[in-house]
Amino acid sequence: MSSAWRTRVGAVSAGVVLASCLASCGDGTGGSGPPVLTWYTNPDAGGQAAIAERCTAAADGAYTIETSILPRDAAAQREQLMRRLAGGDSSIDLMSLDPVFVPEAAEAGFLAPISDDLQQSLTEGIAEGAVQGATWDDELVTAPFWANTQLLWYRESMARAAGLDPAQAQTWTWQQIIDAAASQDSAIGVQGTRAESMTVWVNALIESAGGQIIENPDAPVDEISLGIDSPAGEAAAGVMQAITAAGVAGPGIDNRDEAATADLFEQGGVMFATNWPFVYAQAQQGAEQGTVDPAVFEDYAWTTYPRISPDQPSAPPLGGINVGVGAYSEHQQEALAAMECIVSPENQAAYMISDGNPAAALEVYDLPEVREAYPMADVIRESLQTAAPRPQTAYYNEVSTGIQYTWQPVSAVSDETPEISEQFVLEVLRGERLL
């Protein structure tokens, strides 16, 4: 091959590569086809990718949805999304967002507005807590997708042996389960690691005692008033102290998250555990695959979150994921249409069955396939209706991390913890402390 020929071939090849890149890389449309929407999802068992495929097919060529996976940890998901949105990243068309970070994103103008009509249709038949978690400044800024809640999981035979009546399980208090665990020389699976799960626990305890972490979440940062140093905060600290004093915290509490709690419960290391409903699907799969003793799985029982006092219903933790549209997306109309498709009750039901994450739409719990997969569907629905969201504030990260710093390790929680925690969080919010 002559030198001139090689040069011509090289030039043509480079031209072809350049032209194809210009055609397909530049506008995010995949050439002259429909716009390609990128949906940043939290890691799951593949359910969101399946929904993306279904919605792409349903769009009939109006748009294509591709998924891109965010980090595993909720805080890391927020870090990545906020940094990229602060940089005006137009590739974020759709995002799966933890409700606690919605105010921060909305306040910063990172979420595309949703029309009144769409707001109306996105909130019909949705659990109240999930709607609250999707709202900021009286406007729905994201669409509730799934709405998690924690239940109390227990080993039925051991609870009976401890003298507890499962028929009365919904009225069980923390003190009752602490005493029962101590009597059986067992433990309670709570999450004591320095992570979001610690805030989930503290918030649920304070809310169950009739208090709230932030008393005026809409106030400017320097006027925020906290309710940690309160009778409710003292009750929350009292539960943790009682767990430590009774020796029922179980092994490795200071580094135990939800996954470790689920493993511990499967292995019989604890007789009670507060955890999300994914534990059931996980144990069922383990029993089928032989990693979990089938007798242990058969002994699984569940009820609503434990109470602080016998005469006051608990306020279970509320979690979940919302779907938002990026304010810098170049295809906002298509993204809003895709969001409506993603959060449809049909997709929520399919996602609940495939990935074990409870739907935000209450009608889903009446579907026979959901009730078959989740024998505790009614308990989840009831829990969702009484669940209390974590503080809705644009400074959630500071509040949550401040709580994690001051309430961990659980064994060090004392009568002074609520006061120390409130003071610390306030100083952090005022920019007077490091985190």
Next chain:
Amino acid sequence: MTAVTTPQVELANSPRDKRRRGTDRSRQEARLGWYLAGPAFFILVLVTGYPIVQAVYDSLFSYRLTAPGDREFIGLENYGVILTDSLWWEALANTALITLVTVAVELVLGFALAMVMHKVLGFLRPILRTAILVPYAIITVVSAYAWQYAFSITTGFMNAVVPGVPEDFDWFANKWTALTVICLSEIWKTTPFISLLLLAGLAQVPEDMHEAAKVDGATARERLFRVTLPNMKASIMVALLFRALDAFRIFDNVYIMTNGAAGTQTVSSLAYNQTISRLEIGLGSAVSVLLFICVLLICFLAIKVFRVDLARARGEN
């Protein structure tokens, strides 16, 4: 006029001035050196200098990434907040402790490994060198996860292996045991690096000196302390400096193993928390500037007080 100019010409051509300005050839070589290294040097200054200047500038503001409109000049207030916070001093103490312990242990272990690599002959040499270098080839995050899993109360096996440790002992729940695992992981990972630097120093010690010492009846211990170590002082100091700077910026191991819990926060993780987690660019930049000043202090101490000569370490003397 002539009387005035002549001495100047003589001065310019004096041997002393020639030594100062160098010969034509050396000047040409210096120029060539700048032509070759200049672009890289300027790019390096740009990519390191710009962020440093930007960080110093940002550190003077109250500036949150999600609220750019509320940005406000506050002078040195961020530094005041940091330096009066016990968390900063705890993080600084942890970082200094990790640096001291790991560098000291790595120096001794690294020297022993360097001696082994230097002395072993034949087909074993490449195998041994590769085996010793394997930990250094592993990404720090991967190594941190491996150590965390090994010591974890749920997935770990160390409680079954280490004598006298209870089965349900949580290494990461206590500051000192957590720091011990962090230091062990750091030592395992970076000892090969220090041993490589020391191996280069060992290779520079002339064999003649050893033979002369042997002839004079010096024992192995005397040869080590009187011949080997003094002749590789420059290499040792450079290895110490490089590792100390590296160790002082420790982040990955702490982030993976404890995320700063149980009082194991370090200066780098503190900077990360303010800048990346809280998105407080001003406060985080101030922590980063203080970290930079600490690193500069270590360099100053090493170069001025301990007289580390980087040129000698390169074998230019």
